[in-house]
Amino acid sequence: MGGKLTSIYETLLAHYGEPNWWPAETPYEVMVGAVLTQNTAWGNVEKAIANFGGKLSPEAVLSSDLADLTELIRPAGFFNQKALYLKSATEWFGKYGFDVQTVRSEPLSKIRAELLSTKGVGRETADSILLYAFGFPTFVVDAYTNRLCGRYPIEAGIGYEAVKAYFEGNLERSAEVYNNFHALIVINAKEYCRKKPLCDGCPLAETCGRHCL
Ligand code: SF4
Structure with a gap:
């Protein structure tokens, strides 16, 4: 499936690699x-x-x-x-x-x-x-997801269920993709897309609208 979300996902995955979340034994x-x-x-x-x-x-x-x-x-x-x-x-x-x-x-x-x-x-x-x-294909939305949507921007709508439905509707339905993508959004938010963004060096800088402001 093409589109903006897939391109963001692939860019983050190429930059950070497989995140291998979540840190737990069982x-x-x-x-x-x-x-x-x-x-x-x-x-x-x-x-x-x-x-x-x-x-x-x-x-x-x-x-x-x-x-x-x-x-x-x-x-x-x-x-x-x-x-x-x-x-x-x-x-x-x-x-x-x-x-x-x-x-x-x-x-x-x-x-x-x-x-x-x-x-x-x-x-x-x-x-x-x-x-x-449990490995169910369900997308996790958090404050970092909403931050990325607001800044990039990604027109995912407002509210948890709307954003979740947008991500699920625009990505391959795959627990592996949802798992990696959520983790990559969190990782990028901690590295670059912080409260005060460090756009220089961010792997999304070339395409992110906020960076071009
Ligand atoms: S370019 Fe800046 S605003 Fe856009 S995702 Fe990266 S850190 Fe966030």
Whole structure:
């Protein structure tokens, strides 16, 4: 599929290579990371996960006392809420016997709706779990995506679902492409497309409208 988005994707991929996201050992660890990373830096999530001492598992989270769980995830901030969110997301996973293949055999729309009705799981978190833990083809929209859309510009519309639909409608329907593209947008936003953009050297500088201003 041609078009602006594919060209941006290919440019970022050629510049940075395959990003190999998400940094986690298991799909469940991706889920935990997606819940814990809300409103905090990734480094704090790593500290919280390290507190489990290699014993992070859905069974351990479900059987742990709420106060103990809260202590373990304290580095991630908002730990009282996040402990509850983690329990809720894990209970949801339990409906499928904590089995990734069982979840994957269900329709994406059903699993997405279930995650969205889970306490503490908003759209970005749900889509991160669907894409990065279970390999469903669903595009993750975040603040960096919106920043790129505003600056480049990409006329993706306004609001989470509109932007997601635009990306999905203009890219090959592929979990691998969505996975890489979201990661590349984040990486480029951290390198160049920061709050104050460093356009010189940005791989998108030649085609980005903002750079030509
Ligand atoms: S050229 Fe500048 S505004 Fe455009 S994507 Fe790169 S850093 Fe952002």
